Amino acid sequence: MLLEPDQILTEAIVETVFSGSSLLIKMNRNTKVLALKYRPQTFEDLIGQDVVAETISNSIKANKVPNAYLFTGIRGIGKTTTARIVAKSLNCLNGIDNLCKDDLCENCIAISNSNHIDVLEMDAASKTGVDDIRDLIEFSRYGPTTAKYKIFIIDEVHMLSKQAFNALLKTLEEPPEYLKFIFATTEIKKIPITVVSRCQRFDLSRIKSLELFNFIKKIKDKENGNASDDALKLIVKISEGSVRDALSLLDRALLTLDKHKELDLISVQKIFGYFDKSQLINLFELIFKGKETEVLNTYREIYNQGVEPKIFINDFLELLYYFKNIESLNIDGTNFSLNDEEFNRIKSISEKIDNETLILFWQFTIKVLEELDIVSNQHLSMEMFLIRLIHLKSIKNTSDTIYEGSQHTNEGAFQTSLSQKKDDEDLLGIKNTAETIGQMKNIVQEKNVKLKDNKKAEAQSNVINSFDDLLEVCSFRKEIKLKYELEKNVNLVSFEDQRIEISFNEDLDKDFIKDLSLKLYEWTNNRWIITLSKTKGQPSKKEKEVNLKKELIDNVKNSLIYQNILDKFPDAELVDVNPNERENKND
Structure with missing residues (x-):
């Protein structure tokens, strides 16, 4: 028969009776896990x-x-x-x-x-x-x-x-x-x-890192544990503000090693599958140097330590965050993720990296998280991810790809995002050994080029001095319907400052006058007078094109070349003529 104990706190005594004899068992509180023992x-x-x-x-x-x-x-x-x-x-x-x-x-x-x-x-x-x-x-x-x-x-x-x-x-x-x-x-x-x-x-809020660190350090001392401060800080980081998680991790870590050995940072990293941040900083630096072989070897070393790809990606994102916002952070505010040396090293390198590259890396890395869920061999996917980053970093800065005027050149060597004013060195003072794989622009660069061209066109669109200017503005503003009416169904009689006199055919849209007046006011901030005339006016744009084409065909039909062709091919029929534009060059 087993008698239920009244309580189990600091110690409990359980009395059992077996075969007519009683047995006293003393249960010590030390059998409890730390999370319950220090509740x-x-x-x-x-x-x-x-x-x-x-x-x-x-x-x-x-x-x-x-x-x-x-x-x-x-x-x-x-x-x-x-x-x-x-x-x-x-x-x-x-x-x-x-x-x-x-x-x-x-x-x-x-x-x-x-x-x-x-x-x-x-x-x-x-x-x-x-x-x-x-x-x-x-x-x-x-x-x-x-x-x-x-x-x-x-x-x-x-x-x-x-x-x-x-x-x-x-x-x-x-x-x-x-x-x-x-x-x-x-x-x-x-x-x-x-x-x-x-x-x-x-x-109830998460426990602050420093407060949780001091708490588990006191418990480590009470348990006569031998652990370094760096090891405890990593435990605090992994626990993410949870006291129970921190105590459970501490309990596991203290039981893993012999009591005579100190639980240092490297041991904790091996136990919980985390790796040294300095390795990741080295990897990040190698990416910007374009050293593909060294990047893959560094990642494989991290992978061989038992680090899961998703943990690696999350730590990579965390490092990108530090590179982007290191100026607004301090060592105490990084949740013990970085020591003094790593913090200062990131701060030094971040001064030489442009924010556009870091944001582009962030977006690219987030996409890889989704990819890991559908790829069977995540290790290979991670290596390809790093290779893609090496090539991605070779995209030139936006400021380097925008040129004055409308001419753009496809010549020029790549510069890394860490590149200094020197063309053959990056900002770390190391020559870029990555081979140039071809000129390319990223989306941001193309947008900026287009934005600059658009601003020029927009400034020019405010000036409408002729009927042709009006057609160009319609094209720029993507007013396709309005441009179609102007070209096909409108005959220009006269065009003066803020005054247009036209005639039209029966196909003209009934709302054309109203729409054109509103758009002209919107584009020029001036009211235009549009009058209708009984005078036929000039041929429409389409009519001019048709007449020109007809004239070209007639001229060709009267030419000797065409007559020679008809002699050899009596059934031939002239359908269209495309004139060759030749530039007269004066030597």
């Missing part, structure tokens, strides 16, 4: 949640306790722990001012062990239905047995069904005085607003 028991033990702790303490002291608390935030920052502390604060036999810390009262012991009869902890992930909530409501009708308040702690409350939330609304809004609800969730948006509005909401 906060009071508000003073909480880290990073000072505002929440102070607000709740003041409300309890002022006897203004809300019907329900709602704690939300990422995993491992103390939502359930805070819920238990609140439950202990409400039911501690010594009161909130003398809350148990070391020598716990009966209520605090039972709540810490999750076996208090008046404090019910429920996991909404396993009990999501409306029937579970109905049982809870039925149980709430009875007052507390030994404590002041009956408290329901519902973890992952967002997992409850819609019907379960609806069943809870009335009780949540007007519960008995002795009943309190405490909800915890990581998905606040999944909770109906009708429930959120009935709770006092607290958003």
Whole structure:
């Protein structure tokens, strides 16, 4: 027969009786994992949640306790722990001012062990239905047995069904005085607003890097662990502000190595599959030097350390962010991602890299993340990604590709984005050994060239001094319909300053006069007078073209060459004539 223990805290004694003899087993608290062993028991033990702790303490002291608390935030920052502390604060036999810390009262012991009869902890992930909530409501009708308040702690409350939330609304809004609800969730948006509005909401924030570092360093000392500060900083970075994650990683790291060996940064990188940032900075620098072989060898070294491609890509994006924004950051604000040497090195290199290249690299790298989901061999995809970056960096700066006038040259050697004023050296003072693979422009460069041409054309479009100018402006403004009417259905009588006299044929659009007047005012900021004349006027643009073509055909038909052709090919018929434009060159 096995007797249940009353409690397991600092130590527990379990009495077993086997074959008429009793056996005492002493269980030490050291068997617990660090995340449970050092779980906060009071508000003073909480880290990073000072505002929440102070607000709740003041409300309890002022006897203004809300019907329900709602704690939300990422995993491992103390939502359930805070819920238990609140439950202990409400039911501690010594009161909130003398809350148990070391020598716990009966209520605090039972709540810490999750076996208090008046404090019910429920996991909404396993009990999501409306029937579970109905049982809870039925149980709430009875007052507390030994404590002041009956408290329901519902973890992952967002997992409850819609019907379960609806069943809870009335009780949540007007519960008995002795009943309190405490909800915890990581998905606040999944909770109906009708429930959120009935709770006092607290958003628990991520733990700051420095605060979390000091916390796990104290625990490392208590556990007599041998770990360097750099190793602990990497653990803090990987945990992303979660205390539970940080303690779990520390627990694993301390158990991996012998106690007599120090847990250094390299060891932690191997344990958790992370690599040294200096390797990535070297890789980034080699990309801009165009050294394909060295880039691939460096990446393969990183890959052989057990680094997954997606982790590599995310670290690469992080490094791009630092290169872009290093001037606005400080070492303390980089979440322990960089040490002093790496920080200063990035800051030095970033001064020689233009922002357009970094943004282009960022967009290109984001696309590769999508590619990794559809490629079976991600390692090969990563190598091709780095090769593409090497060629991508060879695109010249936008400022180097815009030339004055309309002539552009296809000649010239490539310069890297790190290139200095010298053509044969980059900004690091290293000659670029990457071979030129051909002149090309990126999208941004072409847009800038087009933008410059467009600005010139736009400035010229404000001046309309002739009918031909009007047709050119219509082409530039993409007013195709208006241009068609002007060319085919309009006969110009006279064209003067802000005055046009025309005649037209029966095919002219009925809204032509109105549309042309509006566009002229829009383009020139002047009102134009358009009058209709009975005079035939000049032939339309299309008529001129037809007449010219007819004249050319007639001239050719009268030529000796055409007559010779007809002699040899009697069935030949002249259909079209394309005159050759010859430039007279004066030597």
